[in-house]
Amino acid sequence: MTSNLDTDWTAHARRLADTLRNNGDLRSPLWHAAVSAVPRHLLVPRAYQQDDTGAWSQFETAAALERVYSPETLVTALETVGDKQFPISSSTKPDLMVRMLEILDVHNGQRVLEIGTGTGYNAALLTHRLGNEQVFSVDVDDDLVSLARKRLDAAGFRPTLVAVDGVHGLPEHAPFDRIIATCSVPAVPWEWAEQLAPDGTILVDLKLATSAGNLVHLRRTDDRLEGNFTTRWAAFMAMRTGTSPEPLAHADHAPGGRTRPTNAPATPWSEATVAWFLAHLRLPPGTSFGYDLDPDTRQPVATTFSAPDGSWARVSLTDRTVTETGDTPLWSEVEWAYEQWTAAGQPPWDRLGLTVAPDGTHQVWVDNPNSSHRWLLPAASK
Numbered sequence: 001m002t003s004n005l006d007t008d009w010t011a012h013a014r015r016l017a018d019t020l021r022n023n024g025d026l027r028s029p030l031w032h033a034a035v036s037a038v039p040r041h042l043l044v045p046r047a048y049q050q051d052d053t054g055a056w057s058q059f060e061t062a063a064a065l066e067r068v069y070s071p072e073t074l075v076t077a078l079e080t081v082g083d084k085q086f087p088i089s090s091s092t093k094p095d096l097m098v099r100m101l102e103i104l105d106v107h108n109g110q111r112v113l114e115i116g117t118g119t120g121y122n123a124a125l126l127t128h129r130l131g132n133e134q135v136f137s138v139d140v141d142d143d144l145v146s147l148a149r150k151r152l153d154a155a156g157f158r159p160t161l162v163a164v165d166g167v168h169g170l171p172e173h174a175p176f177d178r179i180i181a182t183c184s185v186p187a188v189p190w191e192w193a194e195q196l197a198p199d200g201t202i203l204v205d206l207k208l209a210t211s212a213g214n215l216v217h218l219r220r221t222d223d224r225l226e227g228n229f230t231t232r233w234a235a236f237m238a239m240r241t242g243t244s245p246e247p248l249a250h251a252d253h254a255p256g257g258r259t260r261p262t263n264a265p266a267t268p269w270s271e272a273t274v275a276w277f278l279a280h281l282r283l284p285p286g287t288s289f290g291y292d293l294d295p296d297t298r299q300p301v302a303t304t305f306s307a308p309d310g311s312w313a314r315v316s317l318t319d320r321t322v323t324e325t326g327d328t329p330l331w332s333e334v335e336w337a338y339e340q341w342t343a344a345g346q347p348p349w350d351r352l353g354l355t356v357a358p359d360g361t362h363q364v365w366v367d368n369p370n371s372s373h374r375w376l377l378p379a380a381s382k
């Protein structure tokens with residue numbers, strides 16, 4: 001017997017596909033069919049939501065179909081660090097997911113590797129489009145892979161899922177025509193390039209630090225990976241590695257410092273995302289950023305930047321001045337990046353490209369790889 005839920009979700013999934021098409025995120029009828037046919041609520045039976053105080057609580061998605069079949073990220077796993085909880089897995093926003101699938105430009109018969117299985121929703125879309133035999137997906141988290149396998153199977157999708165650290169790809173099933181990563185990386189592993197078929201491509205979020213980078217679409221040639229960043233900015237959760245990242249600096253700092261005028265925007269991570277990316281060619285690992293709030297109104301009055309060595313900068317949101325203390329001139333590095341970006345004509349993301357060489361060298365350039373506006377990424381310049 002067909003329950004109301006069974007019939008309801010198909011109408012919701014269809015409405016989501018229509019919305020994504022009407023918003024211009026989805027163009028291909030094949031992806032429209034996939035979004036219409038994948039039961040997101042079965043792959044994500046429960047999700048977490050955060051209230052105004054930052055506390056997380058769980059909700060059943062079958063009772064929230066409107067929300068599940070909407071362009072909303074659904075957080076599905078949390079990690080507790082100290083007294084705080086942070087998302088470590090989610091079902092990505094469907095609008096971003098289909099934009100990436102459109103960019104990936106898959107064709108019948110092609111083999112795709114996804115790094116970051118999570119809930120399996122994206123693996124289900126790929127499997128609907130290409131078939132069980134063509135889709136491979138890995139996640140570092142055994143429990144997530146087991147759950148995704150069970151739920152995908154129940155929904156009729158049987159891609160190959162493997163619990164493994166995606167930084168090494170999946171060599172035993174290579175070659176792949178496409179690799180899509182749904183977690184961000186600080187550098188593109190050359191092992192992925194080695195597992196690509198000739199002319200294969202990789203779509204991945206390259207982030208040097210929080211918000212510092214964007215999706216990049218790279219094509220394999222004989223001796224390199226090369227391609228452009230995407231027009232629209234996007235952000236994924238960072239790939240988990242065996243080693244702990246540099247701990248983020250604490251915002252406490254010594255008083256004092258010199259105050260001077262500045263021309264760079266106080267919130268580069270939102271006002272000048274390319275410059276914020278370039279700033280991380282020089283900012284020390286573990287630099288944290290945030291806002292100073294007015295104690296009475298709780299409204300932001302300045303942005304702050306702190307480095308692990310205690311260096312600190314405070315940029316006023318009202319009078320375009322900066323106060324810097326410590327040995328590392330944090331704001332001067334942001335100003336350097338803003339000047340570099342401005343000297344290049346303040347190019348948007350899609351005028352930026354990346355070349356990755358087999359020795360791991362990553363070079364970012366404006367318009368073409370031989371441009372006079374080009375920079376080596378820090379991982380490569382060690």
Ligand SMILES: C[S@@+](CC[C@H](N)C(=O)[O-])C[C@H]1O[C@@H](n2cnc3c(N)ncnc32)[C@H](O)[C@@H]1O
Nearest residue numbers: 089091116118119121122139140166183239240
């Ligand atoms: C945004 S979620 C992926 C969403 C997923 N594609 C979906 O459709 O639900 C990011 C995923 O990357 C996974 N991940 C993090 N580090 C990883 C690693 N080193 N190798 C493979 N997967 C990793 C996380 O466990 C998490 O499930």
